[in-house]
Amino acid sequence: MERELISKKELLDLTGISYGQLYRWKRKQLIPEEWFIRKSTFTGQETFFPKELILSRIDKILNMKDDLSLDQVAGKLSPALPDYEMRSSELLKRNIVSRTALQAFAPNDPDHTVYTFEMILFFYVIDKLLEAGDMSLEEGERLLETLKEFFPKFEGKACELVFVRKMGVSWFALLSMPTELFFEKGVKVIARLSLTEIIEELKGKLV
Amino acid sequence: MDHKVPDLHISGVSTAPGGHYRQVTIEGVGKVEGNVQADDGCKISGIVTVRGDLQAASLRCEGKLKVEGRLSAESSQIDGYADVRGPVHGETLVLKGGMNVKGDCSLERFDAEGGFEIDGLLNAGQLDIRLYGKGKAREIGGESIRVRKGVQGAWKKLWQRMFPVWNPELTADLIEGDEADLEHSHVSIVRGNRVILGPGCRIGLVEYRSELIKHPAAKVGKERKTGDGSHFA
Incomplete structure (x- = not known):
């Protein structure tokens, strides 16, 4: 039941997004701070993400960002519970x-x-x-x-x-x-x- | 809002309570005890300490500002020196002088002329850095990152007095950006789409996706071309 992690580099290669996009989404809080997991590896500090969570989140952002501004996307993704x-x-x-x-x-x-x-x-x-x-x-x-x-x-x-x-x-x-x-x-x-x-x-x- | 929000005005030497204000103006030596919120803006000339968070629509600082909490201002202009515990949030920050932040900085635009030390992540869309002193950050990330040594000229003497010992150089553990255009930077790892390394660069490892341009005087330990970034999964 271990959560699988993905490194930042693998993530970018897999999804085709750029460093700039990732940092912009972080600034806009589209990706929660807790998902950035810093770990020491032999190449120095590397950032990892929970794989399932980040992939589905990026998928959602990419789908939504054509129709909505990033701030609107941020509202949709807010971790607060919806009032359904x-x-x-x-x-x-x-x-x-x-x-x-x-x-x-x-x-x-x-x-x-x-x-x-x-x-x-x-x-x-x-x-x-x-x-x-x-x-x-x-x-x-x-x-x-x-x-x-x-x-x-x-x-x-x-x-x-x-x-x-x-x-x-x-x-x-x-x-x-x-x-x-x-x-x-x-x-x-x-x-x-x-x-x-x-x-x-x-x-x-x-x- | 129904009730009127007051202004805060200090001139001379004084201490004021924190709170919710419309406009905050401090000239002289001032201290604010607690969190301050300035709906319109915050203007500071002199030496000011905020014992808490500072939140303002705009911040204009001439002199020395110390914020013992977080700083969030849509647009900030700092001429002088700012010491912030952090984190720092905002749209644009124009710095002429020095800045010291203990936490992360998250800005759309960071325009710095002078020197800075940021203990956390400096995350900005556009970074334009002209160094006259030491620039230091644990990590820098963004869309476009440009680092230059400050222009030599009439101001040089003044800057040398402000930052006497240091040679203008940027140090960071990690720089990641779509476009990283660096000079006089000492960085362990640089990753980007397009990486340009100018004179005075000492880089441990460069990973680039589309292009790497190297000045003959740039020292690079290892370089690696990674996934071309053109495919979409």
Whole structure:
């Protein structure tokens, strides 16, 4: 589940963008500061990026910049959560969240309850893990509480969810990205999800 | 805005509280305690310390300015010396004199005549640097980067008094730009589309995509041509 990194040089060769473009996008905050990861290599300091994130971001910028100014693009990409809201019935109909998850975690909410983007995100993450068979319902409840309590503290900064288990005992952690994490022997990393990526994914599904 | 935003005016020697102002004018020796926001602009002549962030539509500084926080001004003109903890944000910054920034600088246009020391990344669209003293940055990145030694002339004596010991030279760990046109630069790695190295350059490694022009007096350790940058994936 390690995140793959790409060096700046590889990135430019792969996408065909220039150094100037990359720096301009950084100035305009189209590419978040946290994605610039400085590492020492044998040639000196080099900058790396999380591969999946940066490639999809560059793709988006290149697609949008023909129609929009860079400042407008920046608004569209802002890490802040969009203010989409959706009724639970709509979520079910569009298959964004499963009925099992909604019934388990929001049993008392009537069918037409309107959820904020944040809540939809939490359900979506939990649903993902449940469906993959990685997590039990009871653990899901704990995850929901963890997300509710700590996710807002990130204030739109890149955030990663780690779910590990050792000898049957499980725990969750939210980390600010990018970060390296090492575990003792016997710890099983069940899932490591970039919430930033999931937000992007979910945004795509909701619109 | 409904209520009127006040002006701040200091002449002589005084201390003022920070806050939200329309126009900030300081002549003499002034100190501002805390963050300052100037909606219209900030004019400084003399010696001024801001104990916090300085945010202004425009900044005009003649003399010595110290900002103990971040500086953000759409257009800044600094004639004299500025010491900023940083980071620095803005559209254009015209510097005649010296500047010292502890953080990153992010500007669309950076026009510098004199010397500077930037501990972080100097990121600007257009960089035009004429050195009369020492120029130093950890990293420089942008679209077009041009470094020259300052013109010799009537001002030379004055500049030599301001920067007595140093030989005009730019030092950086890394310079990356679409077009890098350098003279008198001592850089570990230069990467760009088109790289021009003039006299006085000492470069460890050059990586260029389309063109490299080298003056015979430029010293280059290694040079490498990389992907031509013309294909789009």
